[in-house]
Amino acid sequence: MRNALSLAWTLARRGADPGTIVNWLEYRRALRGCTSLLDVGCGPESSARQLGFERLVGIDGYPPSVATARRDRTHDEVLQGDIRELDTVTGPAQFDACMALDVIEHLSKEDGHRLMESMERASRKLVLFFTPKGFLPQHHAASDDLQEHLSGWEPHEMRARGYRVVGMLGPKKLRGEYHRLKYRPRVFWSLVSVACHFLWTRWHPESAAAILCIKRTNHP
Numbered sequence: 470m471r472n473a474l475s476l477a478w479t480l481a482r483r484g485a486d487p488g489t490i491v492n493w494l495e496y497r498r499a500l501r502g503c504t505s506l507l508d509v510g511c512g513p514e515s516s517a518r519q520l521g522f523e524r525l526v527g528i529d530g531y532p533p534s535v536a537t538a539r540r541d542r543t544h545d546e547v548l549q550g551d552i553r554e555l556d557t558v559t560g561p562a563q564f565d566a567c568m569a570l571d572v573i574e575h576l577s578k579e580d581g582h583r584l585m586e587s588m589e590r591a592s593r594k595l596v597l598f599f600t601p602k603g604f605l606p607q608h609h610a611a612s613d614d615l616q617e618h619l620s621g622w623e624p625h626e627m628r629a630r631g632y633r634v635v636g637m638l639g640p641k642k643l644r645g646e647y648h649r650l651k652y653r654p655r656v657f658w659s660l661v662s663v664a665c666h667f668l669w670t671r672w673h674p675e676s677a678a679a680i681l682c683i684k685r686t687n688h689p
Contacts, residue, residue: 496568507527511528574619585598603623635671635683
């Protein structure tokens with residue numbers, strides 16, 4: 470897997486803000502030792518390629534996102550399908566890890582729990598979710614883009630399902646829809662957010678803007 474400095478430099482060159490770079494460094498740490506990944510709800514411009522997996526497969530239910538991801542070769546393979554029916558796409562223990570970034574909040578609670586179970590079955594080693602902490606209202610950018618938020622997820626309920634929870638993106642009060650910083654200048658507040666992440670909210674996810682949820686599956 471790509472080393473931390475190389476990953477951070479690559480993301481910075483692509484214009485990622487410091488908070489996003491920290492996110493990907495956290496994903497890299499969690500996914501260490503995994504060589505294959507299913508990127509669930511991958512969207513049109515996933516940076517998962519930067520993690521250096523030997524096998525990288527994405528799946529998304531929005532046709533324009535799938536078309537863009539295929540065009541840009543963000544993954545070795547990009548599938549179009551309903552992630553709520555993930556078991557129809559992949560069999561048990563097909564990947565070392567399954568990851569869903571900013572995805573589960575777009576599902577109802579019932580469908581979200583079903584997705585967790587499907588990803589846990591598909592993963593040999595690890596399942597990873599990144600989602601806003603609690604319910605964060607978010608609306609469609611286009612009428613059919615699947616961007617509306619339908620549920621919120623709290624640290625205590627993810628822990629109850631066996632996940633380790635890490636606070637992400639600094640204090641919740643600094644960010645709004647699409648995790649955008651609310652205040653200007655954004656460069657300054659992004660640095661404040663990163664500092665708070667390392668000083669407090671990483672270890673206190675109840676105060677964080679988002680949560681990273683990690684579960685070891687250890688399937689043969």
